[in-house]
Amino acid sequence: MSLPSTDPVVHLLVVGHDEAGRAALVAALAAEACRAALRPALAVQGAAPGQALAAVRADAAVQLVLIDLHQGDEAVALAQALAQCRPELSIYLLLDDDDTRGLVEALASERVDGYFFRSDADPAGWVRILAAEVAETAATPFYDALRAYVAQAKDSWHTPGHAGGDAYRASPWVGDFHDFVGEQMLRADLSVSVPQLDSLLHPTGVIAQAQRLAAQAFGARRTYFATNGTSTSNKVIFQTLLAPGDTLLLDRNCHKSVHHGVILSGARPVYLDSSVNERHGLFGPVPRARVLQAIQDHPEARVLILTSCTYDGLRYELAPIIEAAHAAGIKVIVDEAWYGHARFHPELRPTALEAGADYVTQSTHKVLSAFSQASMIHVNDPGFDEHLFRENFNMHASTSPQYGLIASLDVARRQAVMEGYGLLERSLGFAAELREKIDATGVFRVLGLDELLADEVRSDGIRLDPTKLTIDISASGWGADELRDELIERFNIQIEKNTHSTLTLLLTIGTTRSKVSRLFDAMLRLARQAQKERREPRPAARLPRIPHFTRLACLPRDAFYEAGERLALLDDSGLPNPALVGRVCCDQIVPYPPGIPVLVPGQVIDAAILGYLVRLLQSQRSIELHGLAMRDGEPHLRVLREAERARLRPLDGG
Structure with missing residues (x-):
C-alpha cells in the first residue's frame, strides 16, 4: 500500500x-x-x-x-x-x-x-x-491561527512570564532550555490575552471551528477539546450527569479517574467485577451477563460506564449492552482512552459512538499524534445539556490552557482524517509481522484473543485490538522486570508495561519499519541468549487473586471527606491487623499494576481484602500500593472512626 x-x-x-x-x-x-x-x-x-x-x-x-x-x-x-x-x-x-x-x-x-x-x-x-x-x-483552524499569530512577532506584555522565551534566551543558567524546547514552541506558548486564538472555556472562533471538524471526523454530534487528559474528561461527564446519591453502574476495572469521579459527584456506585485471566494477571471486560443483570437489578441507575478497549486491547461488543441500557433509560459513557484511532480503519470498528454510546472520552495522545494530556470528549446524547456540561467543564479546566495542546488536537484530527487509514493499515501489518516473528523465536510468544480471555467472557463477542501486543515471556527464563530492564539498557527499547509473565507493546501510527526491525532483533537476541544459557522456564507465578467487592457502608464521597483515623496494616507480629476487619475505608487503595481499586472510600474491609493487601505488600515487590497512608515508614489505612460512621447516612445493607 x-x-x-x-x-x-x-x-x-x-x-x-x-x-x-x-x-x-x-x-x-x-x-x-x-x-x-x-x-x-x-x-x-x-x-x-x-x-x-x-x-x-x-x-x-x-x-x-x-x-x-x-x-x-x-x-x-x-x-x-x-x-x-x-x-x-x-x-x-x-x-x-x-x-x-x-x-x-x-x-x-x-x-x-x-x-x-x-x-x-x-x-x-x-x-x-x-x-x-x-x-x-484538511483545515486546521486553530493551528493555522496560532501559527499566523506567532509569525506576526508581537511584543508580549502579557502572560506567560517567559514572554515568548525571551526570559530563557540570554540566561547563562537556563538558556539551554530555550534551545532544547525550540523557538517556535516558546513563541506559541500564549495566553487568553490573545483574542484571535479564541477561548477554550467559551469557544466561538477558531477553537469552536476545530471542535466541529473533530466531531465530524469522529462521528459525534459535538466534540470538546480537553487539555488535562481523559482523567479530567471522565470527571466532567460524571458531574454533568450525576447528582449526589444517583446510582451509577461501573466497571471495577475502569481507570482510577472514574473512581475519583464517583467521589466528586457524590454518586452511589454499583461496582461490576471484571473478568480475570489469572494465568497472566490480566483484567478484562465485565461479563456481559453481569452487566445486563446489573441493569435489570438497578432500574434507578442513571449512568453506566465501561472501558473499551482495555489496557491490553480487549474490547466489548458494545451494541447489545448499550441497547439494553438505553431501554432502561440509562446513559452510557465509554472510556475509549486506548481506542481513539478505531474510527479510521474498518478492522477496528465499530467505535463506541457507532455502537450508540452517549458520551465517549478518548486520550488522543495515546494512540494518535496529539501531545500528552491532549484528549477529546465526544457527545451523542440526544438529551445533552450543553450549559450544564460547560459549567462543569469550566470547573475543571484551567483558565490558562496550553495552546500547544489545543493545536496538537487540531493537527492530530487532520492527520487521522487525511492519512489515518494508511498509517493504521501499516501499523496493523507491522503487528501481524511481529506476531509471526516473535512466535518464531521459540522462546517468546504473542498471546492471541483466546489466551487473553477469561473463560466467563468467551461467548461475549469480545474482540482484540491487534495494535496492542501482549508477549508471554514465561518460557524464556527471564523475569518480567529483568527483561524490561534488558530491553531499555541494552537495546534502548521502552515497552508500555509488564505483568509478572508478560510484556505489552503498543503499536501506533508512529511505529516505523526501523523500530519494528530493532525490536525483533532485540527479542531474537534475548531468545538466543536464553537458549544458550539453558534458562529454565519460570514456574507459573500468579498474583494473589483480587477479592470480590464487599459492600458500601456509605457514599464514597461521604467517607472520603471525613477525617478518619489511621490504623496500621500489620499488627505487632507482622500479620494482617485484625482491628481493620469490619472498618470502613476512607481512601482508594489501588495496586499498580493492574490499577484496579481493591478498596474504595465507603467500602467495608473484610479479612480477604486485608490478607490480599498484605500478601501484595510482602511478596510482589514490583507492585505499588497507591492510597496507603505511611506513618514512620509503616503502611496504614485511613478508616472511619465509629462516631463518623454513625453520623453518616447508611446505604441499604450498610
Missing part, C-alpha cells in the same frame, strides 16, 4: 460502469486539476463499481469518490458500502435529474456529501468544488 509522500496528493476515484465514459471523465477532471495547479495536488483514477471497495482499501490516498451510476439505488448502496469501510471519504454522486437526487437524499443523505448533474457537465467547476471539499476536511 502506498502512503502519501511529504508533498501530499489527494486521489479522486471515479466509479462508473461505462469504461469509455469513465475514462473520458477521468481525463477531463485530471486535465482541469492539472490546469488549476491545486495544492494539495489532485490525481484522478477510475474503477468499475465492483472494484471500488477494493480500490479505497488498497489506496490510502483516496479521499474523494465520484459515483457515476444511472441507477439511484445502486449508487446509494455503493456510497453506503464505501462510507462503512472508510467514513472519512467525501462522496459525490453524478445524477440525471432532480427526481434521482430526491431518491438519493431520502436514502443516504448522511452518506453523500454532494451532487453534480450530467446535463451541466462542468469538469472545471466540479474540480473546484472537490478541491474545496478537501481543503475544508
Whole structure:
C-alpha cells in the first residue's frame, strides 16, 4: 500500500460502469486539476463499481469518490458500502435529474456529501468544488491561527512570564532550555490575552471551528477539546450527569479517574467485577451477563460506564449492552482512552459512538499524534445539556490552557482524517509481522484473543485490538522486570508495561519499519541468549487473586471527606491487623499494576481484602500500593472512626 509522500496528493476515484465514459471523465477532471495547479495536488483514477471497495482499501490516498451510476439505488448502496469501510471519504454522486437526487437524499443523505448533474457537465467547476471539499476536511483552524499569530512577532506584555522565551534566551543558567524546547514552541506558548486564538472555556472562533471538524471526523454530534487528559474528561461527564446519591453502574476495572469521579459527584456506585485471566494477571471486560443483570437489578441507575478497549486491547461488543441500557433509560459513557484511532480503519470498528454510546472520552495522545494530556470528549446524547456540561467543564479546566495542546488536537484530527487509514493499515501489518516473528523465536510468544480471555467472557463477542501486543515471556527464563530492564539498557527499547509473565507493546501510527526491525532483533537476541544459557522456564507465578467487592457502608464521597483515623496494616507480629476487619475505608487503595481499586472510600474491609493487601505488600515487590497512608515508614489505612460512621447516612445493607 502506498502512503502519501511529504508533498501530499489527494486521489479522486471515479466509479462508473461505462469504461469509455469513465475514462473520458477521468481525463477531463485530471486535465482541469492539472490546469488549476491545486495544492494539495489532485490525481484522478477510475474503477468499475465492483472494484471500488477494493480500490479505497488498497489506496490510502483516496479521499474523494465520484459515483457515476444511472441507477439511484445502486449508487446509494455503493456510497453506503464505501462510507462503512472508510467514513472519512467525501462522496459525490453524478445524477440525471432532480427526481434521482430526491431518491438519493431520502436514502443516504448522511452518506453523500454532494451532487453534480450530467446535463451541466462542468469538469472545471466540479474540480473546484472537490478541491474545496478537501481543503475544508484538511483545515486546521486553530493551528493555522496560532501559527499566523506567532509569525506576526508581537511584543508580549502579557502572560506567560517567559514572554515568548525571551526570559530563557540570554540566561547563562537556563538558556539551554530555550534551545532544547525550540523557538517556535516558546513563541506559541500564549495566553487568553490573545483574542484571535479564541477561548477554550467559551469557544466561538477558531477553537469552536476545530471542535466541529473533530466531531465530524469522529462521528459525534459535538466534540470538546480537553487539555488535562481523559482523567479530567471522565470527571466532567460524571458531574454533568450525576447528582449526589444517583446510582451509577461501573466497571471495577475502569481507570482510577472514574473512581475519583464517583467521589466528586457524590454518586452511589454499583461496582461490576471484571473478568480475570489469572494465568497472566490480566483484567478484562465485565461479563456481559453481569452487566445486563446489573441493569435489570438497578432500574434507578442513571449512568453506566465501561472501558473499551482495555489496557491490553480487549474490547466489548458494545451494541447489545448499550441497547439494553438505553431501554432502561440509562446513559452510557465509554472510556475509549486506548481506542481513539478505531474510527479510521474498518478492522477496528465499530467505535463506541457507532455502537450508540452517549458520551465517549478518548486520550488522543495515546494512540494518535496529539501531545500528552491532549484528549477529546465526544457527545451523542440526544438529551445533552450543553450549559450544564460547560459549567462543569469550566470547573475543571484551567483558565490558562496550553495552546500547544489545543493545536496538537487540531493537527492530530487532520492527520487521522487525511492519512489515518494508511498509517493504521501499516501499523496493523507491522503487528501481524511481529506476531509471526516473535512466535518464531521459540522462546517468546504473542498471546492471541483466546489466551487473553477469561473463560466467563468467551461467548461475549469480545474482540482484540491487534495494535496492542501482549508477549508471554514465561518460557524464556527471564523475569518480567529483568527483561524490561534488558530491553531499555541494552537495546534502548521502552515497552508500555509488564505483568509478572508478560510484556505489552503498543503499536501506533508512529511505529516505523526501523523500530519494528530493532525490536525483533532485540527479542531474537534475548531468545538466543536464553537458549544458550539453558534458562529454565519460570514456574507459573500468579498474583494473589483480587477479592470480590464487599459492600458500601456509605457514599464514597461521604467517607472520603471525613477525617478518619489511621490504623496500621500489620499488627505487632507482622500479620494482617485484625482491628481493620469490619472498618470502613476512607481512601482508594489501588495496586499498580493492574490499577484496579481493591478498596474504595465507603467500602467495608473484610479479612480477604486485608490478607490480599498484605500478601501484595510482602511478596510482589514490583507492585505499588497507591492510597496507603505511611506513618514512620509503616503502611496504614485511613478508616472511619465509629462516631463518623454513625453520623453518616447508611446505604441499604450498610
